[in-house]
Amino acid sequence: MVNVKLIKDKIKGTPVGYGFVEFPDANTAREIFQTLNGQAIPGSNRVFKLNWASHGGGVARATGGAAPGGGQREPQQSYGAAPGGGDYQVYVGDLDAAVTNPMLLQTFKQIYPSVHEAKVICDPVTRASKGYGFIKFGNKEESERALQEMQGKQILGRPIKMNYASQRNKTQQETNRYAGGGAPQGGAGGFGAGQ
Numbered sequence: 047m048v049n050v051k052l053i054k055d056k057i058k059g060t061p062v063g064y065g066f067v068e069f070p071d072a073n074t075a076r077e078i079f080q081t082l083n084g085q086a087i088p089g090s091n092r093v094f095k096l097n098w099a100s101h102g103g104g105v106a107r108a109t110g111g112a113a114p115g116g117g118q119r120e121p122q123q124s125y126g127a128a129p130g131g132g133d134y135q136v137y138v139g140d141l142d143a144a145v146t147n148p149m150l151l152q153t154f155k156q157i158y159p160s161v162h163e164a165k166v167i168c169d170p171v172t173r174a175s176k177g178y179g180f181i182k183f184g185n186k187e188e189s190e191r192a193l194q195e196m197q198g199k200q201i202l203g204r205p206i207k208m209n210y211a212s213q214r215n216k217t218q219q220e221t222n223r224y225a226g227g228g229a230p231q232g233g234a235g236g237f238g239a240g241q
Contacts, residue, residue: 049144080162081194084148095147097165134189139178139207141166150179158192160185180211 052065069075083096137148151164167178183189197208213233 051110064204069134115141126224133209134183134186135194136181136189137207137209137211138181139180139209141177141179142174142202143175143177145175145201147179149201150181154181154192154196157195158183158188159187160188 048070049068050065053062054060055062060156067078069078079096079098082094085094086092087094107214141150144231145166147164147166151161154164160183161181163182165177167176168174169176181189181192183192193208193210196206198205200206
């Protein structure tokens, strides 16, 4: 680790439940992310809920805690390889409200081995699912197969919709972050979008 910052309430000075951890490189951050995300936090009844944040010149760092959303984003491009190569993101819509990140990840990973991350987008205040999410693949062919093969498949008895994910422009991201945004139509957004 290079740096750790716990976020505190500006008035009370008490921790608000999340923080930022900076790593020396993106590969280390990705390895820690994959190892700890969803695992039990020692000494508590909570689990690590990790997201990505960009820092300064776009260096990826994992963020953690139980805070809702917070706008953390992994640096990304539109559909296709992300910086560092190998990430292909797909939108999944019409999710049942009970679908969780681990459930979504397992559903896709058992069919597509290159899947390495799944994110159900939740309302930052209520923490309720917004009914959509995103899947990250390490292999473009698998992501394209999933678009065809998983269209209409059921998760918890509800048929899902699949589409390409595309990065929204920064102005739209900022507007949605502060105005609360809304569920994207089709494949707009990405990990951390609409939070």
